[in-house]
Amino acid sequence: MSAEQNNQRFQLENVFNVKGRVALVTGGGSGIGLMATQALAVNGATVYITGRTGEKLDRVTELYGKNIPGQIIPLTSDVTSKDSIAQLVKEIESKEKALHILINNAGISSNPGNTDAEDPKQLQQELFQDSISTFAEWESVYRTNVTQAFFTTAAFLPLLQKGTDLDHGWSSTVINITSISGIVKTSQHHFAYNASKAAAIHLSTMLAHEIASSGLKIRVNNIAPGVFPSEMTAKSSDENQKSALPKEKYEQKVPANRPGKDEDMAGAVLFAAANQYLNGQTVVVDGGYVLAAGTV
Numbered sequence: 541m542s543a544e545q546n547n548q549r550f551q552l553e554n555v556f557n558v559k560g561r562v563a564l565v566t567g568g569g570s571g572i573g574l575m576a577t578q579a580l581a582v583n584g585a586t587v588y589i590t591g592r593t594g595e596k597l598d599r600v601t602e603l604y605g606k607n608i609p610g611q612i613i614p615l616t617s618d619v620t621s622k623d624s625i626a627q628l629v630k631e632i633e634s635k636e637k638a639l640h641i642l643i644n645n646a647g648i649s650s651n652p653g654n655t656d657a658e659d660p661k662q663l664q665q666e667l668f669q670d671s672i673s674t675f676a677e678w679e680s681v682y683r684t685n686v687t688q689a690f691f692t693t694a695a696f697l698p699l700l701q702k703g704t705d706l707d708h709g710w711s712s713t714v715i716n717i718t719s720i721s722g723i724v725k726t727s728q729h730h731f732a733y734n735a736s737k738a739a740a741i742h743l744s745t746m747l748a749h750e751i752a753s754s755g756l757k758i759r760v761n762n763i764a765p766g767v768f769p770s771e772m773t774a775k776s777s778d779e780n781q782k783s784a785l786p787k788e789k790y791e792q793k794v795p796a797n798r799p800g801k802d803e804d805m806a807g808a809v810l811f812a813a814a815n816q817y818l819n820g821q822t823v824v825v826d827g828g829y830v831l832a833a834g835t836v
């Protein structure tokens with residue numbers, strides 16, 4: 541190989557190439573899922589997006605799916621139901637030969653609880669009272685943030701392996717969207733959410749290990765974002781399905797002095813999807829949040 545040919549291997553379109561890949565992004569209708577969807581579709585991938593609210597998905601397809609090299613295809617689906625996941629597999633299987641990229645992004649937050657009380661009775665009240673937190677709430681958060689990623693990954697294994705088999709030099713990939721909330725020692729006033737995200741990080745490691753041990757060539761990594769604008773963090777989206785967070789709120793909290801941007805997430809998604817040598821890792825994209833907060 542000549543030096544010139546070798547240089548070409550370093551070009552962005554080779555290093556981060558997702559052209560022609562088929563991807564599924566759960567919860568692709570807003571926030572981080574939408575950022576991941578755009579990162580892939582704008583660079584030539586066919587991206588199926590799911591969520592429970594059809595209108596959100598349709599709006600995203602209408603707004604961001606036009607005049608781009610790839611495609612965005614909406615499919616209403618609930619990740620917390622095995623039937624719904626099985627239906628999704630059927631639907632994608634009927635249209636595509638393979639799935640190259642699965643992004644388990646759908647997630648929910650948990651009720652906030654105040655942990656500042658110094659009096660034991662008061663702290664007990666804050667953590668134990670039913671109006672703030674219940675067994676049912678913990679179970680629902682775990683179901684949406686952890687269990688679904690396990691079942692969705694399991695259900696798509698044959699289609700993901702096909703992606704690897706059909707394309708020499710490509711290994712299909714699962715990217716779980718976890719969180720720095722599963723890494724920092726503070727509960728950030730939501731114990732259930734943070735415990736679920738720590739579980740999702742460990743689930744990703746176990747899946748990477750077990751899938752590799754079974755001899756399948758499917759990489760499993762997770763992206764742990766810091767604070768990004770989304771319906772979860774900003775409580776709403778605008779008419780473009782985009783959310784906003786005030787920069788000032790993060791000036792003292794994060795070394796980057798701001799929340800994450802679309803481009804910050806796009807870079808992480810393209811890196812995790814395209815880098816064939818990345819497996820079993822947590823990619824932290826947080827503007828230094830963990831650095832400032834400290835880990836467990």
Ligand SMILES: NC(=O)c1ccc[n+]([C@@H]2O[C@H](COP(=O)([O-])OP(=O)(O)OC[C@H]3O[C@@H](n4cnc5c(N)ncnc54)[C@H](OP(=O)(O)O)[C@@H]3O)[C@@H](O)[C@H]2O)c1
Nearest residue numbers: 567570571572592593618619646647719767768770771772
């Ligand atoms: N934004 C942040 O700062 C941040 C930081 C770290 C990690 N994360 C993680 O990033 C992921 C995306 O969250 P986000 O912040 O972008 O919030 P978001 O805008 O609320 O996005 C979550 C998406 O998941 C979908 N969803 C929720 N439950 C679902 C279900 N049962 N079945 C199918 N889809 C479902 C929602 O759509 P429907 O309600 O229409 O179903 C929504 O579009 C989550 O896993 C979250 O924990 C976010």
